[in-house]
Amino acid sequence: MGVETKHIDIYPKQDSFPRELMGQRIKSVTVSEPKDDSERRPKLLIIYTGGTIGMIENPETGALEPFDFENLIDNVPRIRRLDYDIDSFQFDEPLDSSAMNPSHWQDIAYVIDCFYDDYDGFVVLHGTDTMAYTASALSFMLENLRKPVVITGSQLPIQEVRTDGEENLITSLQVAAARQDDGSPVLEEVAILFENYLWRGNRATKYSADNFNAFKSSNFPRLAKIGLGITFRDDVLWRPRGNEPLKVHYGMDNNVMYLSLFPGITDTMIRHALNTPGLRGVVMKTYGAGNGPSDPNFLEAVREAIERGLVIVNTSQCDNGMVDPHRYKTGSALYGAGVISGHDLTSEAAITKLMFLFGQNYPVNKVKEMMETPLVGEMHH
Numbered sequence: 505m506g507v508e509t510k511h512i513d514i515y516p517k518q519d520s521f522p523r524e525l526m527g528q529r530i531k532s533v534t535v536s537e538p539k540d541d542s543e544r545r546p547k548l549l550i551i552y553t554g555g556t557i558g559m560i561e562n563p564e565t566g567a568l569e570p571f572d573f574e575n576l577i578d579n580v581p582r583i584r585r586l587d588y589d590i591d592s593f594q595f596d597e598p599l600d601s602s603a604m605n606p607s608h609w610q611d612i613a614y615v616i617d618c619f620y621d622d623y624d625g626f627v628v629l630h631g632t633d634t635m636a637y638t639a640s641a642l643s644f645m646l647e648n649l650r651k652p653v654v655i656t657g658s659q660l661p662i663q664e665v666r667t668d669g670e671e672n673l674i675t676s677l678q679v680a681a682a683r684q685d686d687g688s689p690v691l692e693e694v695a696i697l698f699e700n701y702l703w704r705g706n707r708a709t710k711y712s713a714d715n716f717n718a719f720k721s722s723n724f725p726r727l728a729k730i731g732l733g734i735t736f737r738d739d740v741l742w743r744p745r746g747n748e749p750l751k752v753h754y755g756m757d758n759n760v761m762y763l764s765l766f767p768g769i770t771d772t773m774i775r776h777a778l779n780t781p782g783l784r785g786v787v788m789k790t791y792g793a794g795n796g797p798s799d800p801n802f803l804e805a806v807r808e809a810i811e812r813g814l815v816i817v818n819t820s821q822c823d824n825g826m827v828d829p830h831r832y833k834t835g836s837a838l839y840g841a842g843v844i845s846g847h848d849l850t851s852e853a854a855i856t857k858l859m860f861l862f863g864q865n866y867p868v869n870k871v872k873e874m875m876e877t878p879l880v881g882e883m884h885h
């Protein structure tokens with residue numbers, strides 16, 4: 505396919521960022537030759553992190569393992585027919601996304617930061633398992649983002665005859681290349697594209713391990729209708745305010761966790777969890793509209809933890825609808841103990857937002873205030 509490969513060293517852009525990636529050699533593959541014509545064609549960067557889309561079967565074990573980007577792109581000859589200039593970046597080791605952690609989000613954010621001015625849009629190829637976490641985290645980390653960051657992957661490897669990867673990749677590139685009449689990008693946010701759905705990244709959740717339509721967004725409409733054409737929904741697209749330049753926030757504090765309630769959960773369990781050394785924030789997954797046990801020992805354990813400085817955010821185990829602390833007495837008891845409302849945040853958005861806010865070293869009161877304030881369209885207001 506005439507793919508040209510070159511190696512690029514990435515150097516620190518800012519001294520403060522504690523990166524292992526800095527100075528590391530990252531493989532850059534030019535997918536299509538830049539064509540020399542007067543009309544400026546969209547220039548896109550594919551960032552390949554791994555995931556099923558690029559996996560092949562290990563002949564010895566039969567298990568799927570991540571493979572090189574060149575291998576992946578060789579399987580998509582149609583990509584050459586797109587009238588775009590496309591480059592790609594591959595991290596030295598493609599990952600199954602279940603092995604990802606905040607340092608990988610920092611790596612992705614860093615590549616976007618380094619090449620923000622050079623490209624019109626970014627397509628991140630990523631495993632589906634933690635895609636919604638990455639999408640949510642990036643939405644907070646990339647402040648003032650005014651270019652498309654489309655995250656996609658697939659359920660079947662791109663080498664498979666029935667793969668969904670080819671379609672997802674091509675459509676993501678088209679979404680990332682879409683422009684408004686004035687030439688500015690249609691999409692100015694982090695989104696997940698999967699099959700015929702384009703979702704706001706911090707509103708989406710993986711809900712199926714089998715379906716090609718693997719993601720859903722229970723509290724927010726799709727950003728575009730993808731059928732014969734791609735019809736964006738102007739009324740729901742995120743529009744950043746002001747004209748500030750991109751500011752990437754690398755700090756993420758992972759001293760946070762989920763605590764999912766179930767009938768029968770004991771005070772010992774709750775106390776033990778809330779006393780985890782170093783813990784700063786908890787996303788409590790409650791019942792229905794934000795309700796929990798009315799047992800005074802449970803409420804006392806929660807109150808004590810909050811008095812020690814823990815931030816506890818109430819999100820519902822139901823995907824659809826929102827936490828309403830005042831609808832039931834059991835919900836308002838949690839509120840009375842100092843638990844704050846996560847409104848209609850997805851679990852992924854709630855936990856990554858906590859990581860992000862603690863990562864900015866905000867005082868506890870500011871973290872609480874910002875948890876209840878929509879920052880980038882992640883919650884209803």
Ligand code: ASP
Nearest residue numbers: 555556600601631632633
């Ligand atoms: N385990 C894979 C991953 O998240 C699943 C996928 O890509 O669909 O990387």
